Amino acid sequence: MATTTTTTSTTPTKNMAAWLTAPKARPFTVAEAPMPAPGPDEVVVRVHAVALNPVDWFIQAVGIIVPADTGYPAVIGCDLAGEVVAVGANSVSSSSSGPASFAPGDRVCGLAGGREAGDFRTGAFQLYAKADRGLSAKIPDAVSYAQAAVLPLGLSTAATALFQKDALALPLPGSSSPSPSSSSSSFDKDDQKKKVLLVWGGRTSVGSCAIQLAAAAGLDVATTASARNHAYCRGLGATWVFDYHNDAAAVEDEICVGVLDAWSRGSIVQCARVVLKLDESGGGGTRTRKWVQTVLPSPEQVGEEVPEGVEVGYTYGTTLVHNEVGPAIWGKWVPEALASGALQCKPDPEVVAQDLEGIQAACDIGAEGWGTSSSPKLVVEFISE
Numbered sequence: 054m055a056t057t058t059t060t061t062s063t064t065p066t067k068n069m070a071a072w073l074t075a076p077k078a079r080p081f082t083v084a085e086a087p088m089p090a091p092g093p094d095e096v097v098v099r100v101h102a103v104a105l106n107p108v109d110w111f112i113q114a115v116g117i118i119v120p121a122d123t124g125y126p127a128v129i130g131c132d133l134a135g136e137v138v139a140v141g142a143n144s145v146s147s148s149s150s151g152p153a154s155f156a157p158g159d160r161v162c163g164l165a166g167g168r169e170a171g172d173f174r175t176g177a178f179q180l181y182a183k184a185d186r187g188l189s190a191k192i193p194d195a196v197s198y199a200q201a202a203v204l205p206l207g208l209s210t211a212a213t214a215l216f217q218k219d220a221l222a223l224p225l226p227g228s229s230s231p232s233p234s235s236s237s238s239s240f241d242k243d244d245q246k247k248k249v250l251l252v253w254g255g256r257t258s259v260g261s262c263a264i265q266l267a268a269a270a271g272l273d274v275a276t277t278a279s280a281r282n283h284a285y286c287r288g289l290g291a292t293w294v295f296d297y298h299n300d301a302a303a304v305e306d307e308i309c310v311g312v313l314d315a316w317s318r319g320s321i322v323q324c325a326r327v328v329l330k331l332d333e334s335g336g337g338g339t340r341t342r343k344w345v346q347t348v349l350p351s352p353e354q355v356g357e358e359v360p361e362g363v364e365v366g367y368t369y370g371t372t373l374v375h376n377e378v379g380p381a382i383w384g385k386w387v388p389e390a391l392a393s394g395a396l397q398c399k400p401d402p403e404v405v406a407q408d409l410e411g412i413q414a415a416c417d418i419g420a421e422g423w424g425t426s427s428s429p430k431l432v433v434e435f436i437s438e
């Protein structure tokens with residue numbers, strides 16, 4: 054397989070990273086890092102903004118995911134946005150059903166790559182980072198790097214949970230004939246009944262993307278959020294918003310095609326109560342209606358007693374790159390929806406630092422406030438480096 058790369062004439066030679074030097078090391082150590090070279094299906098990005106995710110501060114605080122014996126020193130971080138400076142050999146062309154193509158100079162957002170190959174120095178918290186081209190998209194000029202950086206992991210996780218065959222297996226946006234009410238619908242609303250998806254936790258990063266993806270797939274969305282975020286969720290396309298503090302049984306009287314628990318930290322039981330009230334024969338989705346799709350990667354993560362009779366689905370937010378969901382969402386829908394405004398970069402970024410040294414402060418803020426109402430979507434820009 055060809056592995057040549059296309060680069061700009063001004064390919065940089067020096068890279069800097071916020072290193073995790075050992076399990077639970079604190080603070081990050083800002084030091085030089087190898088300049089990444091793109092694999093065939095990767096792009097190298099000059100990173101302008103990174104968004105933080107709970108997994109980032111969990112890795113630092115708990116020591117998960119990065120193997121203690123072989124993974125350190127590590128560069129972590131998932132979400133990035135910036136300018137492409139080099140592209141792998143496969144990344145210069147695309148087909149209608151495959152990932153997008155990229156060229157140096159493209160403004161993009163994407164998920165930092167390399168971990169699956171066992172390289173734990175490839176995270177987003179560095180000035181030049183690799184992104185998997187199958188989990189990247191070009192962004193319009195009107196979308197800032199800070200805005201675009203909030204999307205990759207939340208969007209990938211939401212798309213995996215909604216559309217992957219081993220998850221909720223809902224029809225992809227634009228995958229079948231349009232419905233009467235939506236030009237991009239994948240559901241035929243033949244009988245005028247609503248097809249409803251419940252997204253528990255509409256203000257989470259995952260939930261914000263799930264609402265928008267589900268709406269694009271022609272579904273009506275019910276969601277839960279704190280009262281102050283009800284208008285926010287409606288602005289993303291939700292029709293019904295319930296306050297999860299009141300344990301709302303949100304969809305028992307509707308045609309429910311699935312339940313996604315986009316929080317999954319103590320809320321699986323609340324979702325289970327909803328599906329237990331559903332008539333097994335109704336719906337129109339492909340799953341049993343007693344199914345709660347969580348955003349936990351495996352059963353060991355479930356920290357609550359799920360009632361008997363409820364099946365639980367698991368989600369690993371990067372697996373879509375290996376099947377038809379990745380190209381359909383990242384290759385086609387995201388660039389189109391960003392350009393048309395159908396995809397909003399939500400939750401809004403809150404820029405809390407502007408250099409690599411600020412990564413530690415951002416992780417600290419994230420860990421401190423996580424799970425509280427309207428916890429901010431933290432972003433660090435690398436503007437002076």
Ligand SMILES: NC(=O)c1ccc[n+]([C@@H]2O[C@H](COP(=O)([O-])OP(=O)(O)OC[C@H]3O[C@@H](n4cnc5c(N)ncnc54)[C@H](OP(=O)(O)O)[C@@H]3O)[C@@H](O)[C@H]2O)c1
Nearest residue numbers: 210254256257258259278279316348368369370426427428
């Ligand atoms: N499996 C994967 O690959 C993967 C990838 C990414 C994330 N995740 C998981 O997905 C979940 C969400 O992560 P995230 O980064 O999207 O979250 P986030 O953006 O940090 O979510 C913050 C929001 O969570 C909401 N929230 C808190 N408690 C809630 C509850 N009991 N019910 C509903 N909403 C609640 C709050 O909404 P209000 O302000 O409305 O109260 C808060 O604003 C986490 O469990 C995370 O570990 C998994």
